[in-house]
Each structure stands twice: as structure tokens, then as C-alpha cells.
Amino acid sequence: MGDSANGLINRPILASIHTAAFQHNLNRVRELAPESKIWSxxxxxxxxxxxxxxxxxxxxxxxxxxxxxxxxxxxxxxxxKGRILLLEGFxxxxxxxxxxxxxxxxxxxxxxxxxxxxRFKAKNHKPFNVFLKMxxxxxxxxFKADSYRTAFHRLHAAGxxxxxxxHFANADQVDQSPTVGAQQELFSQTIEGLExxxxxxxxxxxxxxxxxxxxxxxxxxxxxxxxxxxxxxDIEHSxxxxxxxxxxxxxxxxxxxxxxxIGYGGRYEAKEAMRVGIVACGYxxxxxxxxxxxxxxxxxQGKEGVICPLVGRVSMDMLAIDxxxxxxxxxxxxxxxxxxxxxxxxxxxxxxxxxxxLLCAVAPRxxxxxx
Numbered sequence: 001m002g003d004s005a006n007g008l009i010n011r012p013i014l015a016s017i018h019t020a021a022f023q024h025n026l027n028r029v030r031e032l033a034p035e036s037k038i039w040s041x042x043x044x045x046x047x048x049x050x051x052x053x054x055x056x057x058x059x060x061x062x063x064x065x066x067x068x069x070x071x072x073x074x075x076x077x078x079x080x081k082g083r084i085l086l087l088e089g090f091x092x093x094x095x096x097x098x099x100x101x102x103x104x105x106x107x108x109x110x111x112x113x114x115x116x117x118x119r120f121k122a123k124n125h126k127p128f129n130v131f132l133k134m135x136x137x138x139x140x141x142x143f144k145a146d147s148y149r150t151a152f153h154r155l156h157a158a159g160x161x162x163x164x165x166x167h168f169a170n171a172d173q174v175d176q177s178p179t180v181g182a183q184q185e186l187f188s189q190t191i192e193g194l195e196x197x198x199x200x201x202x203x204x205x206x207x208x209x210x211x212x213x214x215x216x217x218x219x220x221x222x223x224x225x226x227x228x229x230x231x232x233x234d235i236e237h238s239x240x241x242x243x244x245x246x247x248x249x250x251x252x253x254x255x256x257x258x259x260x261x262i263g264y265g266g267r268y269e270a271k272e273a274m275r276v277g278i279v280a281c282g283y284x285x286x287x288x289x290x291x292x293x294x295x296x297x298x299x300x301q302g303k304e305g306v307i308c309p310l311v312g313r314v315s316m317d318m319l320a321i322d323x324x325x326x327x328x329x330x331x332x333x334x335x336x337x338x339x340x341x342x343x344x345x346x347x348x349x350x351x352x353x354x355x356x357x358l359l360c361a362v363a364p365r366x367x368x369x370x371x
Contacts, residue, residue, distance in 0.1 A: 011280045012249035015362055016339075016369045017049050021241035022057025025223045028239055032206050033217045039065040039085050039199065041220035048286075048359040049224060049244055053370045055080060057243070058223065063105070065218055069095055072102050085131065088141065089113050096120045105129040107165060109141040114151050121158040130155055131165040131199060136186045137178030138169040145190045152194055163196040168212070171204035172228045180205060184212045204228035207238060221356055230354035232343035244359060245339030246287075246366075249332055250277040250299075253323070262320050263312030268293055275323040277308070279335055282317040286362040287337060288351035289314045295350040298341035300334040301326040305341060310350075 029038055040061040046054035051074055058064070063083035064075060072084045085105045090096055093116040099106065106128050108114060121127065132152055135142030142165075143151050156162050166187045170176040184200065191198070197215035203222035205212050221228050225242035227235040256262065256270040279297070283289040295310040299321070308321040308329075323329050338344040344355040351358075 010367050012247075012251070013281050013285055013366055014247050014369055015366050016245045016247065016371055017053040017057075018241070018243055018245065018371050019053055019057030020371075021225060021243040022054065022223065023060070024241050025225055025243070026058055026061060026219075029206060029217065029219045029222065032210060033201070033213045036201075036213050036215060036217045037062040039063045039216055039218045040223055041065045041087070041218055042071075043067045043087060043220075044360045047221065047224050047356065048362045050368055050370070051075070051078075053243075053368075056370065062216075069098055069102070069104070072104050073098070076102050083129075090116070093119070096125075099128070100125055105131060107131045107133050108151070108155065109133040109143070111151070114154055117155060117160065118158050121160065127159045127161055129163065130160045131163045134164065134166045134187055134190060136166045136183040138167050138183075140167070142166065145186055148190050149194070152191075156195075161196075162194070163199065163216075164191045164194070165199045168200065168202060168205050168209075171202060171209055171212075172234075180209045180212050202228070207235070224359060226343070226355035226359065227345045230345055230348060230356075232345040232349075242338070242340045242344065244344070244362075245341075246281075246337040246362070247339070248279050248281045248335055248337065250321075250329060250335060251280045251318075251331060252278040253329075253331060254278065254320070261312075264315060265313055268312040268320075275327075275329075276311060277321045277323045277326075277329055277333070277335075279319050279321060279337075280317070281319055281337055282315050284316045284363060285366050286358065287314055287319065288347070288353060288358060290353075291319075291347065291351045296342050296346055297321045298336040299323070299326045299329050301328060305336075307342070308335075 038061050040058045042054045042064050043066045065085040065087050089107045108130050133142035134148050135144050168180050171180050199216035200214035201217040203219050206217050225240045254276040256274050258272050260270045262268050281287050296307045298305050299308045306325045308325050311322045312320045338347050348355045348358050
């Protein structure tokens with residue numbers, strides 16, 4: 001439980017970030033990709049886990065990959081001396097001086113960036129490490145194969161240290177076009193004879209396509225212990241650990257009779273007499289409002305605890321759970337909304353979304369404890 005600014009105790013909700021789990025998952029990436037260096041992806045405030053925790057737990061990474069140059073500045077200010085990759089490069093030409101000062105590596109994905117870099121180098125600035133991005137079928141960012149080599153040669157001629165990157169669209173699916181194999185083949189054919197290291201694999205490719213890793217891998221969601229597919233079953237045996245554990249407590253008990261309804265809209269109707277626990281967590285904390293009845297919540301009970309299903313519509317600050325599996329639960333009993341007891345992907349699946357979104361959407365009002 002965190003302390004508020006006035007010294008009072010906050011609501012019982014708490015997101016605890018376990019840096020040992022970060023290190024464990026990073027070690028797992030090294031086991032799966034032993035010949036590759038690692039860009040640890042920490043965009044979106046380290047997928048909602050905060051930069052302080054990521055810097056501590058992922059300190060042995062080869063480099064950090066992120067979006068905003070202000071986040072790169074934060075890393076430098078807090079002592080990170082290793083490599084930093086700006087995953088979308090720079091958004092405006094005037095960012096280049098700061099990127100040079102921060103010694104960032106740049107992803108370059110469009111003609112405008114090439115032109116800006118040519119002008120920048122003409123002013124006798126130091127050359128960047130450039131990861132030139134190829135669009136091999138994702139159709140989001142990057143040069144198509146027929147213009148890639150031209151962009152490469154322009155930047156190489158300007159004196160930049162050139163490397164190659166692409167991004168897989170369907171590494172988490174089987175035989176979905178474009179396939180990993182097709183994208184990898186186009187990538188390899190296009191860069192044939194060009195110098196520079198390669199970066200291809202995201203979390204899904206690291207887990208399931210280890211013939212498509214490249215010199216630098218870019219793990220994201222697996223570092224946080226969640227699944228690239230959105231299904232926990234797909235990583236159940238991958239030896240990953242949940243980094244974030246979202247906890248709260250039961251703050252009230254309601255005794256319902258058969259036919260009673262609970263929450264806004266009365267979505268859930270009691271089929272028999274039952275106890276319902278009211279938990280201090282709602283959609284203003286980042287818990288999904290659209291979570292369905294039956295979404296799992298872990299409740300402390302005995303040595304192992306039990307899973308109790310969510311009942312009724314999630315409200316702004318509270319949700320309700322069926323306590324028939326936890327007859328001894330009472331006010332003050334601990335619950336886990338997601339973490340090592342309840343995979344975030346299972347909550348997301350019951351809410352028609354993915355674990356990525358839930359992790360990134362934890363609200364600023366939720367206290368964070370770095371462990």
C-alpha cells in the first residue's frame with residue numbers, strides 16, 4: 001500500500017512491480033536467442049510498469065528501445081550508459097541535435113527522415129547508428145523493397161552506420177499471410193550484399209520462430225510476462241513470470257437473496273442466496289469496464305487462495321465478486337486482479353481485449369511499489 005502526498009494511507013489498491021521477474025524474463029530471452037543482442041522494448045512507460053522498475057529489472061539488457069526522445073533523456077539522466085533505440089526515429093528535424101547529444105540509435109522508415117539526416121550530416125555532425133526499416137508486409141512503417149536499397153545507399157554515402165530492420169505482422173499466428181517465412185525471405189533478398197547487423201524478431205518470433213531472430217531481437221510483451229497472442233495458454237509452458245501484480249482488498253460484503261441483482265443495470269441476478277465481496281478497483285483504476293461475469297479474481301483463502309468470479313458491471317471505483325468459493329473472506333481480505341495468480345491475459349480475454357492494453361492502461365491514481 002502506498003503513502004499519499006499528505007501522509008495518509010491510500011485506498012488498498014496497489015500495483016506491485018517485481019524487478020526479479022523482469023530479470024528472469026530477460027534471462028529467458030537470452031536462453032531462446034543466445035546468439036542475438038537484446039533491445040528491451042519499454043515504450044508506453046514500460047508497458048505501464050514505469051521506467052524506474054524497467055531500468056532496475058532490465059539493467060543487464062544490451063539496449064533499450066522506446067518511442068519518445070524525452071524518455072531517452074530520462075534514461076540518460078538516471079544513469080543508463082548503454083544503447084538506446086528510438087523505434088520510430090525522430091518526428092521532426094529539430095530533434096536530431098538532442099538525439100545526437102543523447103547518443104541514440106535511430107530507426108529510419110520514410111523519405112523525409114532520410115532527407116533530414118542528409119542535411120544534418122552535411123553540417124559535420126557525428127553519424128548515428130541507423131536501423132533502416134523495411135516494409136516486408138506489415139504495411140505500417142518502412143521502405144518497400146524496391147526503394148529500400150536506394151535509401152540505404154544514400155544514408156551510407158552520408159556516413160551513417162547502417163543496419164537493417166523489419167517487423168513481423170503475424171509471428172503469433174500460423175500460416176496467416178504475410179507469413180514470417182515470406183517476410184524473412186523478402187528481407188534477406190533485399191539486403192543481400194549490404195553491410196550491417198539485422199533486427200527482426202519481436203516476442204512472438206523469439207518464442208516460436210527462432211530461425212528468424214537476427215543479430216538484435218526486440219522483446220516486448222514477453223519481458224512483462226504476458227502473451228503475444230493474448231492467450232495465456234500459449235505461453236503457459238514458456239517459463240515467463242508476471243512482472244506486475246495488481247492487488248486490492250474487499251471493502252464490503254453484501255448478502256444477496258435469490259433474485260437480487262447487483263451493480264449498474266442489474267446485469268447479474270443471484271440464482272440463490274450468496275455473499276458478494278465489493279473490491280476497491282474499478283475502471284478509473286484501469287480495470288476493464290467490459291469485463292464479463294465470470295472474469296477470474298484471486299481471493300486470499302487458506303494457504304493457496306481461491307478464484308472467485310466477477311459478478312455484475314464494473315463501476316468507476318469498485319467491482320463485485322461471488323464469494324461462494326471463499327466462505328471465510330471478509331472486509332480486508334486481499335484479492336489479486338491480475339499477476340502471478342490470475343494471468344492478465346485471462347482478464348483481457350474476458351474483456352474482449354489483450355493483456356497489452358490492460359497493462360498499459362493502469363491509471364496514474366493507482367499507487368506503484370517497485371520490489
